[in-house]
Amino acid sequence: MFPRPIEQQSRAVQIGYQIALPLALILWLLPLIGVAITSVKPASDLAAGNYFGLPSALAFSNYGDVFTNSPIGQYIWNSFKVTIPTVIGTLILSCLTGFALGIYRFRGNIWIFFMFVAGNFVPFQILMVPVRDMTVNLGLYNTTTGLVLFHVAFQTGFCTLFMRNFIRALPKELIEAARVEGVSEFQIFWYVVLPLMKPAIAALAVLIFTFIWNDYFWATVLTTSKETQPVTAGLYSLNGQWIAQWQLVSAGAIIAALPPVAMFFLMQRHFIAGLTLGAVK
Amino acid sequence: MTHAGTQSRPQHRSWWRENQQKLTPYIFLIPGVIFFLVYVIIPIFESFWLSGFDWDGLGEKEWIGFSNYQELFDDDAFYTSLKNNVIWLVLYMLAVPAGLGIAIFLNQKVRGIRAYKSLFFFPFVISQVVVGLIFAWFYAPNFGLFYKLIEWATGSGIAVLADPDLVTYGIIAAGLWPQIAYCMILYLTGLNAVDPEQIEAARLDAAKGFKMLWYVILPQLRPATFMAVVVTVIGALRSFDLVSIMTDGGPFGSSRVLSFYMYEQALSEYGYRMGYGAAIAVVLFLIMMVFISGFIWKMVDDERKGL
Incomplete structure (x- = not known):
C-alpha cells in the first residue's frame, strides 16, 4: 500500500492525520458549504450584510419560494x-x-x-x-x-x-x-x-x-x-x-x-x- | 400442399442456423450504428461542408468557399477565444497532479475514510451550471467569500469576474474543482491496484517518499494517468457551461473560449451565422484531432497487443 499505512506511523502522525482530514474536507467544500448556508438565510440577513455568519433564523421558506415563484x-x-x-x-x-x-x-x-x-x-x-x-x-x-x-x-x-x-x-x-x-x-x-x-x-x-x-x-x-x-x-x-x-x-x-x-x-x-x-x- | 410447407420451413431454418453466427453481430449492430452515424459521424462532415457557406439557418445557403476562414483569421475575438482555450488546456492539466496528491492523502484505512473519499469526490457529481453559480457567489464583489478573503489580506477586494485580465483564471479555478475530484477518483482506484509486493521490495531497498512515488508507484499508475490526461484534455476543450453561466463570455468578450464563441456566432441575437459558427467548430475539432489521434493510436496499439 502506498503511502505507508498510517497505523504503522507514530502516534503523533496518526493524530495529526485525524485532524488534517476534516480540515482539508471543509476547505475543499468551502464554496459548497457557503452556498448551502446562504440557501437557508432569510433575505433580511443578506440585506443587513450578514453574509458569513450563521443565519439569524433557518429560512427553509427559501426553498418553498423557489417552487412557488x-x-x-x-x-x-x-x-x-x-x-x-x-x-x-x-x-x-x-x-x-x-x-x-x-x-x-x-x-x-x-x-x-x-x-x-x-x-x-x-x-x-x-x-x-x-x-x-x-x-x-x-x-x-x-x-x-x-x-x-x-x-x-x-x-x-x-x-x-x-x-x-x-x-x-x-x-x-x-x-x-x-x-x-x-x-x-x-x-x-x-x-x-x-x-x-x-x-x-x-x-x-x-x-x-x-x-x-x-x-x-x-x-x-x-x-x-x-x-x-x-x-x-x-x-x-x-x-x-x-x-x-x-x-x-x-x-x-x-x-x-x-x-x-x-x-x-x-x-x-x-x-x-x-x-x-x-x-x- | 402441406408437404411443401413443412419442407420449406426446415430448409429456411437450417439456412439461418448455418449462418446465424455470421449474421447476428450485424443485426445487433444496426440500430446503434445508424443512430451514431446520423447524429454524430455524419454531422462532423456536415460541419466541414457548412463552414463554406454563408447561411442564416433558414434561408438559402450561399457558397463562399474559404471566406469564413479568411474572416476568422482577422477576427480579434477569435484570437481571444483561441488564447483562452490554450490557457484552459495548460492550467487544466494541474488537475492531474492535484488529483494524485489528494488521492495519496486519502489512500489510508482509517475509520470513516470511505465517507471522506466520497465527499471529496462530490464536486464532480454536481452539474457545471451549479458549480458555476457556486463560484459566482464565491467571487461576488463586496460580499463573496473570496472577495472578502482578499480584502482581508490585502486591504482591497478583487472582483475577479469583472476583470478582463483575471476572469479566465477565475473560471478555470471553478472548472478545476470538479476536474481534480475526477482525477482523484481515477488515482484512488489505481493506487488500490498497485502491487504490494513491489512496494515491500522497494522498501527493503530503502526507497521511500518521493523516490518511491516516482520510480515504483507512478509507473504502475500509468493507465490511471492516461485516463486522467484524456478526460482533462477533453474537459478543457469542451469548456462551455462555466463560461456561459458565470460571465456569458464577458467582460467585453474577454472570457470567451472557442466553443462559446461558436455558439454565440451561430445563434447570436444579431442574426444566425451558421456557416461562420461551423468554421469555428472546425478549428476546435482540428485542435482536438491532434490529441484524439494520439489517444486512438495508443488504444489501437493496446488492442492489437491484446488480440
Whole structure:
C-alpha cells in the first residue's frame, strides 16, 4: 500500500492525520458549504450584510419560494423526461452493440468499435449546427424528444466502449458451451450474456443519469421554452431573474443538484466502477 | 400442399442456423450504428461542408468557399477565444497532479475514510451550471467569500469576474474543482491496484517518499494517468457551461473560449451565422484531432497487443 499505512506511523502522525482530514474536507467544500448556508438565510440577513455568519433564523421558506415563484418544478420534471428515456434507450442500444463487438470476430469489428470510441471523443460543439438543423427539420426542435434522441445517439459511443470491454472479459467457455448445446445466438444474448451484464448496466445507468441530468449545452441548443427546458438551462434564466437574491439562487442550485447527488450516494459503488473503467489494467 | 410447407420451413431454418453466427453481430449492430452515424459521424462532415457557406439557418445557403476562414483569421475575438482555450488546456492539466496528491492523502484505512473519499469526490457529481453559480457567489464583489478573503489580506477586494485580465483564471479555478475530484477518483482506484509486493521490495531497498512515488508507484499508475490526461484534455476543450453561466463570455468578450464563441456566432441575437459558427467548430475539432489521434493510436496499439 502506498503511502505507508498510517497505523504503522507514530502516534503523533496518526493524530495529526485525524485532524488534517476534516480540515482539508471543509476547505475543499468551502464554496459548497457557503452556498448551502446562504440557501437557508432569510433575505433580511443578506440585506443587513450578514453574509458569513450563521443565519439569524433557518429560512427553509427559501426553498418553498423557489417552487412557488419560479417554474423550477416544471424544469425538474422536464429533466426527468429527458434523462430517464435517454438512460433506457442508451442501455438498450449499447447492450446490443457491446454484445456484437465483444463476442463475435468479423471483418470491420475493430473499425466499428473505433468509430464509436472516436466519435465519443470529439468536441461535441462541432455537431451543434447540423444536429440543430436536423432537429428543426424533424419538427422536434424545442421538444424533450429531440433532446432525448440526440443524447441516446451520443452516449451510445461511450456505452458501447464500456459494454464491449465488459463482455470481452466474460468467460468465453460459457458461450461455447451454450453453442454446443444448440442454443441460438439470440438466446445466448438473452439468457447467458445479459444476466451477467447486470453490474455494467447498473454502472452505466447511474453514470448516464448524471451526465444527462447535468447537461447544459444541448439543453440550451435544442430547447427554448420553460415547458421543455431541463433544470440546468432553467437555472441559467432564473439566475438572470434573481439578480442579487442569492438565497434564491443558492436554493435553486441545490434543488437542481439533488437528484444526481442522491443517485451517487445510493449507487456509489457502481458509479465509481463505471467512471474508473480503464484506470487499472 | 402441406408437404411443401413443412419442407420449406426446415430448409429456411437450417439456412439461418448455418449462418446465424455470421449474421447476428450485424443485426445487433444496426440500430446503434445508424443512430451514431446520423447524429454524430455524419454531422462532423456536415460541419466541414457548412463552414463554406454563408447561411442564416433558414434561408438559402450561399457558397463562399474559404471566406469564413479568411474572416476568422482577422477576427480579434477569435484570437481571444483561441488564447483562452490554450490557457484552459495548460492550467487544466494541474488537475492531474492535484488529483494524485489528494488521492495519496486519502489512500489510508482509517475509520470513516470511505465517507471522506466520497465527499471529496462530490464536486464532480454536481452539474457545471451549479458549480458555476457556486463560484459566482464565491467571487461576488463586496460580499463573496473570496472577495472578502482578499480584502482581508490585502486591504482591497478583487472582483475577479469583472476583470478582463483575471476572469479566465477565475473560471478555470471553478472548472478545476470538479476536474481534480475526477482525477482523484481515477488515482484512488489505481493506487488500490498497485502491487504490494513491489512496494515491500522497494522498501527493503530503502526507497521511500518521493523516490518511491516516482520510480515504483507512478509507473504502475500509468493507465490511471492516461485516463486522467484524456478526460482533462477533453474537459478543457469542451469548456462551455462555466463560461456561459458565470460571465456569458464577458467582460467585453474577454472570457470567451472557442466553443462559446461558436455558439454565440451561430445563434447570436444579431442574426444566425451558421456557416461562420461551423468554421469555428472546425478549428476546435482540428485542435482536438491532434490529441484524439494520439489517444486512438495508443488504444489501437493496446488492442492489437491484446488480440
